[in-house]
Amino acid sequence: MLGTLRSIWNVFLHLWHKKETVQYPEEKPYLPPRWRGRIILSRDADGGERCVACYLCAVACPVDCISLQATEDEHGRRYPEFFRINFSRCIFCGFCEEACPTYAIQLTPDFEMAEYKRENLVYEKEDLLISGPGKYPDYNFYNVAGTSIAGKDKGEAENERPPVDIRSLMP
Amino acid sequence: MNVLIGIIVPLGILFSVLTVAAGLIWLERRLLAFWQDRYGPNRVGAYGLLQPLADAIKLMFKEDWVPPFSDKPVFILAPIVIVITVVLAFAVIPFAPGIVVIDLNVGLLFFLGMSSLGVYSVVLGGWASNSKYSLLGGLRASAQMLSYEVFMGISVMGVVMMAGSFNLGDIIEAQRIGWFWIPQFFGMVIFIIAGLAETRRLPFDLPEAESELVAGFHTEYSGMKFGLFFVGEYIGITLVSAMIVTLYFGGWLGPFLPPIVWFTIKTFLFICGFILLRAAMPRPRYDQLMSYGWKILLPIAMANLLITGALLLRAM
Ligand code: SF4
Numbered sequence: 099m100l101g102t103l104r105s106i107w108n109v110f111l112h113l114w115h116k117k118e119t120v121q122y123p124e125e126k127p128y129l130p131p132r133w134r135g136r137i138i139l140s141r142d143a144d145g146g147e148r149c150v151a152c153y154l155c156a157v158a159c160p161v162d163c164i165s166l167q168a169t170e171d172e173h174g175r176r177y178p179e180f181f182r183i184n185f186s187r188c189i190f191c192g193f194c195e196e197a198c199p200t201y202a203i204q205l206t207p208d209f210e211m212a213e214y215k216r217e218n219l220v221y222e223k224e225d226l227l228i229s230g231p232g233k234y235p236d237y238n239f240y241n242v243a244g245t246s247i248a249g250k251d252k253g254e255a256e257n258e259r260p261p262v263d264i265r266s267l268m269p
Numbered sequence: 270m271n272v273l274i275g276i277i278v279p280l281g282i283l284f285s286v287l288t289v290a291a292g293l294i295w296l297e298r299r300l301l302a303f304w305q306d307r308y309g310p311n312r313v314g315a316y317g318l319l320q321p322l323a324d325a326i327k328l329m330f331k332e333d334w335v336p337p338f339s340d341k342p343v344f345i346l347a348p349i350v351i352v353i354t355v356v357l358a359f360a361v362i363p364f365a366p367g368i369v370v371i372d373l374n375v376g377l378l379f380f381l382g383m384s385s386l387g388v389y390s391v392v393l394g395g396w397a398s399n400s401k402y403s404l405l406g407g408l409r410a411s412a413q414m415l416s417y418e419v420f421m422g423i424s425v426m427g428v429v430m431m432a433g434s435f436n437l438g439d440i441i442e443a444q445r446i447g448w449f450w451i452p453q454f455f456g457m458v459i460f461i462i463a464g465l466a467e468t469r470r471l472p473f474d475l476p477e478a479e480s481e482l483v484a485g486f487h488t489e490y491s492g493m494k495f496g497l498f499f500v501g502e503y504i505g506i507t508l509v510s511a512m513i514v515t516l517y518f519g520g521w522l523g524p525f526l527p528p529i530v531w532f533t534i535k536t537f538l539f540i541c542g543f544i545l546l547r548a549a550m551p552r553p554r555y556d557q558l559m560s561y562g563w564k565i566l567l568p569i570a571m572a573n574l575l576i577t578g579a580l581l582l583r584a585m
C-alpha cells in the first residue's frame with residue numbers, strides 16, 4: 099500500500115524532470131561523424147573521381163540497391179558510366195563503404211531525404227558525387243596502388259621502388 | 270424568467286461537459302507525457318490545444334465500419350448508451366446554488382442508477398461485436414461492475430446518514446460544518462476506488478486491457494462509434510470527480526471565490542488525480558481485482574457503515 103503511494107508520488111515528481119524529447123525540426127539531434135546516412139561518392143584531393151567501378155560495393159550490398167556500369171577513359175582508367183543507388187531499398191548498413199577499396203563510397207550523417215515520390219529516391223551519379231574527399235582528405239588510391247595511369251608510371255607511387263628489370267644481370 | 274433559466278442551465282451544463290470531455294483528451298495526453306518525461310501533443314495550435322479538434326476531424330472521416338458478423342442494431346446502439354447515461358447523471362450534480370438541472374430528492378440514487386446503466390453499453394458492445402476479445406472484455410466489465418457497484422453504494426451511505434438526505438444539494442449544505450472526507454475517510458477512499466472501477470480507467474481497465482484483449486469491448490469499433498466510447502469515458506471521469514467533490518469535499522463550498530469556481534477547481538484536481546493514477550499504477554490481474562474488491566474493500570465499507578451508524582445513534 100505504502101509502496102503504491104510512493105510510486106504515485108514519484109511519478110508526480112516527474113512533472114519537473116528534464117524531458118527526453120528532442121523537438122526535432124527546430125532542434126536537430128547530434129549525429130556522430132560516422133553515422134550511417136545518405137550515401138555520397140567522393141573525389142580525390144586533386145578533384146578526380148575516386149570510384150574505379152570495381153563493383154565491390156554492388157556485390158556487398160545485401161539488398162542489391164547499387165547498380166553501376168564500368169567504362170574506361172582514353173588512358174585506360176576505369177570509372178563508372180552511371181552509378182545509381184536506390185535509397186528506397188537501402189538499409190544503410192554501410193557494407194558498401196566497408197567493401198570499397200578506394201574510399202569512394204561513403205555514408206554521411208544526414209537522414210533528411212524524405213520524398214513524395216518513390217522514384218525520386220533513386221539517386222544518380224550526379225546526385226551522389228560531391229566535390230570533396232569526404233572523411234579521408236589525403237587518401238588517393240592511385241598514389242598507393244601499383245597500377246600505372248596517365249601521369250603516373252609504375253614505381254612512382256608512395257612507398258614504392260622503381261620496378262626491377264628482371265632481364266638485367268646488374269644487382 | 271424561470272423558463273429561460275430552465276433552458277440556459279441544462280444547455281450550458283451540456284455544453285461545458287462536452288467541452289471538458291474534449292479538453293480532457295488533450296489534458297490527459299499532455300499530463301501523461303509530462304509524467305513520462307515527454308512533451309505530448311504540442312503542435313496543433315498553442316500548446317497543442319487544438320489537438321482534440323484534429324482528433325475529432327480524424328475520427329469523423331474514418332470509415333465507420335460495422336462488422337458483417339455483428340449484431341447490427343445492438344452494435345450501433347451500444348456506444349450511444351454510455352454517452353447518454355453519463356450525461357444524464359450530470360443532471361443531478363449541483364455545480365453551484367441554483368445551477369442544477371433537476372433538484373431530485375433521490376439525486377444520489379439517480380447517479381448510482383445511471384452509472385450502473387452505463388455498463389450495459391460496454392457489455393452489449395462486447396456481446397454485439399461477436400468476437401472473442403470483445404466478449405471477454407464485456408464479461409469482465411459486467412463482473413467488475415457487479416462487484417464494485419456493491420460497495421460503491423455502501424460507501425456513500427455513510428455520507429447519506431450524516432447528511433440525512435439523498436439530495437446532493439442538501440449533502441453539500443450539510444458540509445458547512447466540516448467536509449465529510451474527514452469523518453468518512455474510509456468511505457471516501459472506497460468511493461474513489463469504486464469510481465475508478467466504474468469509469469473503467471487504469472488501473473481498473475480490465476474490460477479494455479490493450480495488452481491482453483487487443484482493445485477489449487471496443488475491439489471491433491471504429492470511427493465515431495469508437496469516439497463515443499472515449500467521450501463516454503472522459504465524461505465519466507468528470508462525473509466521478511464531480512461526485513467525489515460533491516460527496517466528500519464540500520462541493521461548491523469555499524472562501525472568497527464564487528461557488529462555481531470552487532467546484533471547478535476541486536473537480537479539476539480530482540481529474541488530474543485520475544490521470545496521475547493512470548500514469549503510476551499497473552493493471553492488476555483479474556482474480557486480484559475480484560479478491561481485492563470482495564475480501565478487502567467490501568468489509569471495510571461495511572465496517573465504515575456500521576461505525577458511522579453507531580456513532581450517529583450515540584450522538585442522538
Ligand atoms: S548501405 Fe548497405 S544497403 Fe545501402 S547501398 Fe550500402 S551496402 Fe547497400
Ligand code: SF4
Nearest residue numbers: 149150152153155198
Ligand atoms: S564505389 Fe568503391 S566499391 Fe563501389 S564500384 Fe566504386 S570503387 Fe568499387
